[in-house]
Amino acid sequence: MSIKNSAPMRNTQILSVGAFRPARVVPNSELVERIDSSDEWIQQRTGIATRHWAGADESLADMAVEASKIAIKRAGLTAADIDTVIFATITYPYQTPSASTEVALRLGIENSAAFDINAACAGFCYSVGVASDMVRSGTSTYALVIGAEKISDFLDLDDRATSFIFADGAGAVVIGPSDHVGIGKTMMGSDVSNREAISMVPSWLDYKPGANLAQTSWPVIHQEGQKVFRWAVYEIAKVGKEIIADSGLTPDEIAAFIPHQANERIIDSLAKSMELPESVAIARDIRTTGNTSAASVPLAMDALLAERPELHGKNALLLGFGAGLVYAGQVVELPPVPKK
Numbered sequence: 001m002s003i004k005n006s007a008p009m010r011n012t013q014i015l016s017v018g019a020f021r022p023a024r025v026v027p028n029s030e031l032v033e034r035i036d037s038s039d040e041w042i043q044q045r046t047g048i049a050t051r052h053w054a055g056a057d058e059s060l061a062d063m064a065v066e067a068s069k070i071a072i073k074r075a076g077l078t079a080a081d082i083d084t085v086i087f088a089t090i091t092y093p094y095q096t097p098s099a100s101t102e103v104a105l106r107l108g109i110e111n112s113a114a115f116d117i118n119a120a121c122a123g124f125c126y127s128v129g130v131a132s133d134m135v136r137s138g139t140s141t142y143a144l145v146i147g148a149e150k151i152s153d154f155l156d157l158d159d160r161a162t163s164f165i166f167a168d169g170a171g172a173v174v175i176g177p178s179d180h181v182g183i184g185k186t187m188m189g190s191d192v193s194n195r196e197a198i199s200m201v202p203s204w205l206d207y208k209p210g211a212n213l214a215q216t217s218w219p220v221i222h223q224e225g226q227k228v229f230r231w232a233v234y235e236i237a238k239v240g241k242e243i244i245a246d247s248g249l250t251p252d253e254i255a256a257f258i259p260h261q262a263n264e265r266i267i268d269s270l271a272k273s274m275e276l277p278e279s280v281a282i283a284r285d286i287r288t289t290g291n292t293s294a295a296s297v298p299l300a301m302d303a304l305l306a307e308r309p310e311l312h313g314k315n316a317l318l319l320g321f322g323a324g325l326v327y328a329g330q331v332v333e334l335p336p337v338p339k340k
Contacts, residue, residue, distance in 0.1 A: 007138020013182025014128075014335045015077075015142075015174045018070025019302035020063045021289065022054040022168050035160040042164050047264025051167035051290030053152040060092055061102045063170035064148040067298075068107060071172040076339035077142060082174070084113040084143035086131055088123030088294040090323070091149045092116065103146065113140065121260045121322025122188075123147060123294035124171070125329050128318065129186025131175045132330075146172045147294040156220040165263075166221060167290030171298020173335070182333040184247040187239060190326040191231060232266045236321045237273035239329060244274070244317060247331035252277050255314035256304060256334065260321055261286035261296040270319070281308055293322065305334065312337045 027050050028039040043049055054063065064087065072079060087100035100114035113134075119126040124147035131143035148170035157163045175183070240259075244251060257280050259267055264286055271282055283300035292299055297320055305311055313336050319329035 005138070010136050010138070011178040011181050012132045012135045012175055013178035013180075014332055015176050016071045016074035016335045016338060017171065017173045017298055017302045017305065018067045018072075018074060019172075019299050020066040020070070020170045021052045021299070022058055022063065024053050024055060025050050026053050026167075028164060031157070031164050034158050035163055037160065037164070045263075045265070046165060047267075047284070047286050048164060048290050050288050052169055054150050054168040058150075060089065060148055060150040060170075061099060061106065063150070063168065064099065064103050064146050064172070065106050067148065067170040067172040068103060068144055068146060071174050072107075072144065074335070074338035075142075075174040075176070077174065079108045080110075081142050082107075082109045082112060082144045084131065084134060084140040085109060086115060086117060086127045086143060086145050088117045088119065088127045088145070088147045089149055090118055090120050090123070090293060091151055091154060093153070099148075100146075109144075119294070119320075119322075119326050119328065120324060121262065121291075121293045121296065122320035122324070122326045122328045124297045125186065125318050125320035126188060126326075128173070128175065128183065128332070129188065129328060129330060132183040132186065135175055135177055142174060142176045144172060144174055146170065147296070147298050149293045149295050151221065151293060154220050159220070162221050165291045167292050169289060169292045169295045169299050171295050171302060173298055173301075184243070184331040186328060186330040187243050187246065188326075188328040189239070190324050191235065192324065229263065229266060231325055232262060232321055233269045233273070236319065236327055237270050239327055240270060240274045240317060240319050243319070243329045243331060249315060249331060251275055252279065253315060254280055254317050254331070256281040256283065256308075256311050256316035257319075258283040258297055258300050258304060258316050259319040261289065261300050262291055262322070281311060296320075301334070309337070
């Protein structure tokens with residue numbers, strides 16, 4: 001006898017988005033002296049003018065909980081409706097138990113599926129794909145997808161390549177069933193031959209049995225900027241074009257482009273290489289939020305909808321890429337106007 005699946009396949013959509021940015025705003029002027037740089041140099045190279053850093057008493061989970069509360073409320077749901085929590089992050093300070101279970105506990109979400117995804121700056125888009133597939137198959141009904149980072153805990157403030165790039169924050173969406181296709185097929189992939197172009201050094205794997213951990217260094221973000229830039233500009237543009245084509249749409253049917261907020265020059269190059277028309281709204285949250293890794297796409301989505309509310313319910317290309325080197329993306333219908 002063959003296995004049966006009693007749950008019918010369903011369409012899915014993003015029902016809402018929520019965001020949380022720490023109160024502390026850090027301008028370039030606060031960082032330039034230690035790296036012998038200038039505000040002008042940083043803005044020309046990255047587009048970043050300011051970023052948000054969490055306080056010492058503000059944890060990764062604190063930020064994720066606040067973003068999640070907003071997303072659940074905007075979806076017109078309660079914590080009791082959520083049956084899956086997926087948390088994309090690289091900066092939760094514990095191997096186990098997971099960040100997702102901490103957030104579920106604090107939100108009062110009981111008996112849910114809960115797991116983390118470590119795909120760095122592509123983690124949110126990976127998670128959207130996984131959540132959408134779970135809802136489509138009937139494994140889940142309402143999935144809370146979180147992208148959050150507290151990268152300020154893992155920065156070398158004397159590193160001229162990274163100290164001014166990364167920032168903190170959290171974004172969350174609720175994904176649920178729909179009467180139409182609201183999330184297209186997710187494309188995922190990797191270039192593992194360059195997996196260490198972005199990394200945490202030293203790796204925890206370098207700590208051999210019997211080593212004196214008190215004499216080891218705390219891991220910090222390391223990045224080979226030029227290698228990452230070339231990969232993002234030349235390879236990820238191809239991925240973006242393929243995602244749009246696979247969705248059955250053309251570039252002029254895309255209302256918004258919400259890429260990982262890595263670098264404004266990368267964002268501009270991607271839009272040009274994908275031949276996106278001028279009518280496409282491009283998220284540029286990097287200017288005031290910086291690079292928040294797994295949090296960057298939902299934060300940029302929330303900021304773009306706040307700036308351009310007419311984009312609610314319109315088609316958007318989401319595209320994440322980062323350490324690994326991994327990538328993921330999909331065409332989605334942006335969430336509707338939030339419920340009161």
